[in-house]
Amino acid sequence: MVIRPVAPAGNGAVPLSTGDLEEICAIIYKRSGMVFGETKRYYIERRITDLIDQRQAHSVRNYISILRSDLNETELLINSFTVNETYFYREQHQLACLSNSILPDIIRKKGPGDRIRIWSMPCSSGEEPYSIAIWLLENWPLVDAYNIEIVGSDIDTAILRHAVDGYFGQRSLSRLSPEIRDRYFEREVDQQRQLIRDLRESVTFAKGNIVDRQSLGALGRFDVIFCRNLLIYFDEAAREMAARNIHELLNPGGYVCLGHTESMSRISETFEAVRFPDAIVYREAVRLSDG
Known part of the structure; x- marks a missing residue:
């Protein structure tokens, strides 16, 4: 069976179906407690596109399969979604x-x-x-x-x-x-x-x-x-x-x-x-x- 890569959306990111989006957000939530959803779709699609390219997974479903079987990949997913904006003497x-x-x-x-x-x-x-x-x-x-x-x-x-x-x-x-x-x-x-x-x-x-x-x-x-x-x-x-x-x-x-x-x-x-x-x-x- 030949797996055809998903064509990027107009913004250069791979589009996620509603089901894929919910599944990825559920994985993030289970591992980190961070809540993501439809309102963050663009943010999520950009990061998932980068991770698919890095892993050469070719498709969203392939990448989700990797997430389900590889805890190290889940760790990389969480790393990509954390916000690290800070500076010395903040607050x-x-x-x-x-x-x-x-x-x-x-x-x-x-x-x-x-x-x-x-x-x-x-x-x-x-x-x-x-x-x-x-x-x-x-x-x-x-x-x-x-x-x-x-x-x-x-x-x-x-x-x-x-x-x-x-x-x-x-x-x-x-x-x-x-x-x-x-x-x-x-x-x-x-x-x-x-x-x-x-x-x-x-x-x-x-x-x-x-x-x-x-x-x-x-x-x-x-x-x-x-x-x-x-x-x-x-x-x-x-x-x-x-x-x-x-x-x-x-x-x-x-x-x-x-x-x-x-x-x-x-x-x-x-x-x-x-x-x-x-x-x-x-x-x-x-x-x-x-x-």
């Missing part, structure tokens, strides 16, 4: 809240030298967790008095490799002052600067899927969790699952920082909003006893 008010309010509260129950664990999920290409490390070095006088562990996680394995390498262009660095850029980054080469080795080694990176508890099992628990601008891509069921997993990974008295358009209070009753001078964040809700 800086939350970083100020971290040093001015969150950490001072956390260390009330800790002693010098104790461990403080901070998780950035999704960490994208590294700007998120590296920003935390730089901010604390620059703005928290007690940074050397505690054992601070910063972990960055993302479902996108390709972007994690980029994060480990630590190369960043001018767009990523645009919010940093020239002094900070010169202090923490090597000289520019080919319009990119590499983060200095000490800072690259100060952050641990690990693959993680916020809606898959099993994938998070080895990460341990954290005092502060940054999960910004991720839940907006989920439906209600996936958001509730993510909230449960975040709750399980949070130490008692710990804090969660979401994106400015997100609200944990609308998702889960296990969290309550805390209004600090710099930002609104979330922590485990205090439940009053019946007696």
Whole structure:
């Protein structure tokens, strides 16, 4: 039997039938919790066309068959659909809240030298967790008095490799002052600067899927969790699952920082909003006893 490639649509992308679109979106949702559908058809068709070409699958059905049988291919599919738009010192008010309010509260129950664990999920290409490390070095006088562990996680394995390498262009660095850029980054080469080795080694990176508890099992628990601008891509069921997993990974008295358009209070009753001078964040809700 000869398989004839599907002719691209006018926009250069292979057109998807309604059934193919739904099947691909179901695979993405099952593996990542991200919701895609008819309103994102153009976006989906462009990426599926690229993946069909890379795999030399020749047709949409062939490519879906590969997805069904090859977990590595599903991982590449998820990588192609993740959004990695970020930059250093994004939502800086939350970083100020971290040093001015969150950490001072956390260390009330800790002693010098104790461990403080901070998780950035999704960490994208590294700007998120590296920003935390730089901010604390620059703005928290007690940074050397505690054992601070910063972990960055993302479902996108390709972007994690980029994060480990630590190369960043001018767009990523645009919010940093020239002094900070010169202090923490090597000289520019080919319009990119590499983060200095000490800072690259100060952050641990690990693959993680916020809606898959099993994938998070080895990460341990954290005092502060940054999960910004991720839940907006989920439906209600996936958001509730993510909230449960975040709750399980949070130490008692710990804090969660979401994106400015997100609200944990609308998702889960296990969290309550805390209004600090710099930002609104979330922590485990205090439940009053019946007696």
